[in-house]
Amino acid sequence: MLDRPVLGLESSCDETAAAVLAPDGAILAELVLSQLDEHARFGGVVPEIAARAHLAHLPGLARRAMAEAGLGFADLGGVAATSGPGLIGGLIVGASLGKGIALAHGLPFVAVNHLEAHALTARLPGLVEGGVEFPYLLLLLSGGHCQCVAVEGVGRYRRLGTTLDDAVGEAFDKSAKLLGLPWPGGPALERLAESGDPARFRLPAPMVGRPGCDFSFSGLKTAVAQHVAREAGEDGTMAERTRADLAAAFQAAVATALADRAANALAMLPAARGVVVAGGVAANGAVRRALAAVAERGGARLVAPPVRLCTDNAVMVAWAGIERLRLGLAGPPDEALGHAPRP
């Protein structure tokens, strides 16, 4: 029986995060430090910089989260840290810190799989009215991952489809760069698309009509590049109107492709009552609307956690830890880094 709070640590990419959750899932403290500014001038996440930033900030952040929760480490019922997949430097920082705290205070340590943490977030009590029951369909749409997963229970996942090339967030970022937008391009592209006409340029909605629910986005990015090359003036710049129209066409093509894939995935999991979206791209309004329509047609509802819990955070890690500790699925303390259960 888990009757004490759990500390969660996330450091697999470019967010340094710590959170403390009560055993019933109530959030007692929630802190995220984004490293965006440190990576922006390189146009993407630099693993070495990320690892050093996690090393510099995670211990202090963990201590602050505990102070905000009004607890000492000895009051905890367990420590959970993302242990894979992700950038190895950051994973070592988070898992080592988590294990250190657990060892020093005789607590169980849970090596959390990052994808499992995204997958279980929607089950956080109070997040979704009526809760989310197994099985459900998870669409993980981030900069590093793009998957359809059947979530059948804690630790019971079936990957139904994945990307054959780029992740959808990567496609947003690369196309945004072609349109002259700063990294990370997803939010900026969405803003630019607001004033654009999605019908002016015809862009292919990749994989639409094909069986299964795999994704592919590299062809779409190439199509954007070709239009940019055609439309750009001699100085390489494009009219504002043209940039907005291309952004709108790109976003519409992505939404159409995701909706088509999600519909096929839902047909592969007829018992699914819910479609859960996670990952940074789940913040996109056009994507959410397209997926909500698919869910409704399939007799399911779309569950979209608040954006701060869709992107990388430690609340989801602590919650995955709680789900595992409750079921006795924590694993031995040496299990970490690559041995975390893989969905």
Ligand code: KG4
């Ligand atoms: O989940 P996330 O924060 O980090 C990982 O990749 O793990 O996702 C970041 C990705 C980036 O590619 C970013 O451009 C994209 O999510 N993104 C968006 C939006 N907000 C973030 N893409 C489209 N529209 C958005 N509003």
Ligand code: ZN
């Ligand atoms: Zn993530």
